[in-house]
Amino acid sequence: MPKLTKLQWTNLRSRYEAGEQVKDLAAAYGLNTQTIYNHRKAEDWQRDEGEPVKMEVEVITVEGDKMTFEPVEPETTTGSTGTAIPEGFEEFPTIDDSELNIPTITVLEQKLADAEEKLAAAEAELTETRPTMNIDLYSTPDEVMDFIGKDEMYERAADAENAERVSRSFVPIEYSKQDPRLESRVVALARELVARRSSFIDRTIKARTVKMAMPDKNYDKVDPVTHAVIKGYRLVQPQVEKHLNNEAGQPGASMFKQRDKGAKLILPYRCQTMNCWLLAKQEDGEFVYGGYCSVACQAGDPYSNVPDSAAGTSMASLSRGPTL
Secondary structure (H helix, E strand, C coil): CCCCCHHHHHHHHHHHHCCCCHHHHHHHHCCCHHHHHHHHHHHCCCCCCCCCCCCCEEEEEEECCEEEEEEECCCEEECCCCCEEECCCCCCCCCCCCCCCCCCHHHHHHHHHHHHHHHHHHHHHHHHHCCEEECCCCCCHHHHHHHHCHHHHHHHHHHHHHHHHHHCCCCCCCCCCCCHHHHHHHHHHHHHHHCCCCCCCCCCCCCCECCEEEECHHHCEECCCCCCEECCEEEECCECCCCCCCCCCCCCHHHHHHHHCCCEEEECCECCCCCCCCECCEECCEECCCCCCCHHHHCCCCCCCCCCCCCCCCCCCCCCCCEC
């Protein structure tokens, strides 16, 4: 094996850093590849990742014990951008990534969906362990439409219109789905619900109630994103007077009975009057009217001495109870 001069090693290193293969350099200089690898490691050779540069190198011919040197320039080709590409290199090399473990967007999206589904399930499980539920009932006509549903509101408006027609000896009309002729009636119904007016309320009923949310599969929904089932509820109002439902012997018996069925106490606390769903007025963390929304509702409490000074406005639940 010939011993190279310092100049030859310098030229060999330049050719390596310009991109030539080790096996080709070993053949040209009469060396084995390990010798070149040893020099590369010891001297920290680095390949030039920038634009290939033409440079003079030496081709060595060995004849017996004589070596001759011939300076040459490496062959290059011109790429699409005019850049010189050394022989043996490709302008746009093909990279085989079949063995790389790179997650695709689809895989990541599925992982995110699975995580959101687990989170929803955990939140539902946490909700189940709580004895209370926070509920904000609608307060604008638009919220009424979202809360009850547009189709349902139009159906109720149609029923109201036809009931009025029949009462006046007119033939009922067959309305189409979301018939524009019913728009004014729908708006009026929504405003009525927001104003908390109702024909169901009866202040002569001397019984306090507690507002609770009862699970009801009829109102279950499916989350459009996670596809998880969102549990539905309906509102119930058990009476808690001492002369009813064994309240005298076991205070809270009515609430406990509903709780055993899965119902939860609604927060913020609602007025105790039957079919009144206004918030019980509070100031500084205390009830102003003893758990009622107004003086008018408090006057209906059989244990209260407050006079029934005015007919307040309140909202009764829908005939089947508003859904959550």
